[in-house]
Amino acid sequence: xxxxxxxxxxxxxxxxxxxxxxxxxxxxxxxxxxxxxxxxxxxxxxxxxxxxxxxxxxxxxxxxxxxxxxxxxxxxxxxxxxxxxxxxxxxxxxxxxxxxxxxxxxxxxxxxxxxxxxxxxxxxxxxxxxxxxxxxxxxxxxxxxxxxxxxxxxxxxxxxxxxxxxxxxxxxxxxxxxxxxxxxxxxxxxxxxxxxxxxxxxxxxxxxxxxxxxxxxxxxxxxxxxxxxxxxxxxxxxxxxxxxxxxxxxxxxxxxxxxxxxxxxxxxxxxxxxxxxxxxxxxxxxxxxxxxxxxxxxxxxxxxxxxxxxxxxxxxxxxxxxxxxxxxxxxxxxxxxxxxxxxxxxxxxxxxxxxxxxxxxxxxxxxxxxxxxxxxxxxxxxxxxx
Amino acid sequence: xxxxxxxxxxxxxxxxxxxxxxxxxxxxxxxxxxxxxxxxxxxxxxxxxxxxxxxxxxxxxxxxxxxxxxxxxxxxxxxxxxxxxxxxxxxxxxxxxxxxxxxxxxxxxxxxxxxxxxxxxxxxxxxxxxxx
Ligand SMILES: [Zn+2]
Numbered sequence: 213x214x215x216x217x218x219x220x221x222x223x224x225x226x227x228x229x230x231x232x233x234x235x236x237x238x239x240x241x242x243x244x245x246x247x248x249x250x251x252x253x254x255x256x257x258x259x260x261x262x263x264x265x266x267x268x269x270x271x272x273x274x275x276x277x278x279x280x281x282x283x284x285x286x287x288x289x290x291x292x293x294x295x296x297x298x299x300x301x302x303x304x305x306x307x308x309x310x311x312x313x314x315x316x317x318x319x320x321x322x323x324x325x326x327x328x329x330x331x332x333x334x335x336x337x338x339x340x341x342x343x344x345x346x347x348x349x350x351x352x353x354x355x356x357x358x359x360x361x362x363x364x365x366x367x368x369x370x371x372x373x374x375x376x377x378x379x380x381x382x383x384x385x386x387x388x389x390x391x392x393x394x395x396x397x398x399x400x401x402x403x404x405x406x407x408x409x410x411x412x413x414x415x416x417x418x419x420x421x422x423x424x425x426x427x428x429x430x431x432x433x434x435x436x437x438x439x440x441x442x443x444x445x446x447x448x449x450x451x452x453x454x455x456x457x458x459x460x461x462x463x464x465x466x467x468x469x470x471x472x473x474x475x476x477x478x479x480x481x482x483x484x485x486x487x488x489x490x491x492x493x494x495x496x497x498x499x500x501x502x503x504x505x506x507x508x509x510x511x512x513x514x515x516x517x518x519x520x521x522x523x524x525x526x527x528x529x530x531x532x533x534x535x536x537x538x539x540x541x542x543x544x545x546x547x548x549x550x551x552x553x554x555x556x557x558x559x560x561x562x563x564x565x566x567x568x569x570x571x572x573x574x575x576x577x578x579x580x581x582x583x584x585x586x587x588x589x590x591x592x593x594x595x596x597x598x
Numbered sequence: 599x600x601x602x603x604x605x606x607x608x609x610x611x612x613x614x615x616x617x618x619x620x621x622x623x624x625x626x627x628x629x630x631x632x633x634x635x636x637x638x639x640x641x642x643x644x645x646x647x648x649x650x651x652x653x654x655x656x657x658x659x660x661x662x663x664x665x666x667x668x669x670x671x672x673x674x675x676x677x678x679x680x681x682x683x684x685x686x687x688x689x690x691x692x693x694x695x696x697x698x699x700x701x702x703x704x705x706x707x708x709x710x711x712x713x714x715x716x717x718x719x720x721x722x723x724x725x726x727x728x729x730x
Contacts, residue, residue: 330666331660331661331662331663331664331665331666332663334660334661334662334663335662335663335664338662342628344603344607344628345610345628345684345685346685347662348709348710348720348722349673349685349686349687349709350658350661350662350664350665350668350671350673350687350709350710351656351658351673351685352658352660352661352662354660355656355658355673358656359654359655359656359673359674359675360654362654362655362656362698363653363654363675363698366654366698407659408657408659409659409660410656410657410658410659410660411656411657411658411659411670412656413656456634458628458685459675459685460675460682460683460684460685461634461683465654465675
């Protein structure tokens with residue numbers, strides 16, 4: 213097994229790109245990552261995408277996106293795991309390079325949301341649940357999160373407003389990220405008066421679905437260009453774990469077992485404990501997911517994860533910064549691209565390129581993307597090489 | 599539309615028919631091919647009573663297409679008295695607010711109108727508060 217490194221990164225701002233097609237968004241991120249990686253030509257591209265078949269009526273993205281970007285002839289295909297698609301595609305890329313079958317792989321996360329709107333998008337996203345037994349009851353993804361949040365409030369009785377701290381952290385950080393959808397801090401008052409999406413989940417308890425494309429260029433440590441102007445980042449842990457698809461089939465839905473196990477496996481490969489990382493790009497598709505993921509990772513006791521947010525431990529200068537470039541809430545939630553955005557953002561931190569959001573002396577990051585309510589969880593450990 | 603798909607699920611939707619594992623006696627809903635408790639093959643039909651209590655719930659305000667005409671509506675995780683948990687809408691609440699622990703029972707109701715696809719009506723289980 214070879215050491216896998218991230219040599220290049222690329223991203224476009226997350227947002228409502230009415231003027232950009234799926235293929236153009238993808239090409240911009242792909243070409244930026246290749247350029248940033250010293251111009252290495254990838255032999256393969258793995259694409260994290262969730263909803264192109266529904267929202268863009270487009271399959272076979274491997275051919276479309278490589279063809280459009282002038283990479284005809286390489287290996288390329290989509291990896292789908294709902295909101296964890298990007299993390300799962302990264303996992304496939306890491307496996308390919310580590311095995312020696314591929315020397316240079318591009319991992320792309322891309323999602324085109326805004327060609328449809330409102331309830332059509334909600335219906336498409338709900339396909340990450342069990343269609344026959346969850347979606348057919350009229351439950352949305354926000355509804356799944358709400359079922360967890362209601363139960364959490366019942367079992368642990370935290371202050372309701374504690375959930376707002378996750379949105380506050382995300383927006384404070386998104387304000388300094390030029391690639392974030394929302395670049396404005398929000399107040400506790402704004403959180404308290406936000407409209408309900410799926411009670412008790414309000415508008416600020418969920419990340420807005422938006423267009424995005426991000427890419428990382430992977431290669432082996434010994435095949436990486438020697439003259440790059442930035443440090444290499446090693447992928448020292450990589451895992452994807454699944455739980456039951458439907459929430460109703462879990463003995464304890466608040467346990468987020470797949471989130472727990474994916475962190476354990478990635479950390480064990482890296483030879484570290486979860487608490488040894490300098491930042492955690494956690495999944496905040498919904499505030500309750502960020503909370504349950506912190507607890508599942510063993511960073512807080514069950515029922516107490518919200519205290520870390522309230523105490524300031526999760527802010528940029530806190531003990532364990534999360535959502536350092538805005539997370540799903542402020543950077544925006546481009547679904548199948550999230551896992552790759554997280555990787556790009558973590559690399560920015562580890563290279564010291566995170567601007568005003570720079571986590572001091574960041575050397576090691578944990579990133580985790582979730583498909584549905586941690587029905588799939590993809591976790592990676594990234595470490596700076598000197 | 600998807601007529602075969604909905605037809606295939608009629609026993610579950612109308613009768614809450616799940617399975618009992620012939621190996622370990624676990625009650626299973628929705629039906630599966632492999633028992634999640636013992637790993638044996640699961641295929642013996644079992645009729646659930648339809649009685650249970652609310653484990654968690656939400657009130658949907660922003661609904662997916664196909665349901666957006668009916669907001670707000672409540673969806674719950676209902677813990678059946680035989681053990682499994684099922685996801686379903688709550689109905690006939692009247693003035694009552696849903697609450698965790700609320701005793702509920704299954705009823706058959708219209709669950710979706712595929713309005714833009716030949717007006718097909720889909721019926722299935724919902725749960726209502728147990729009348730006292
Ligand atoms: Zn069994």
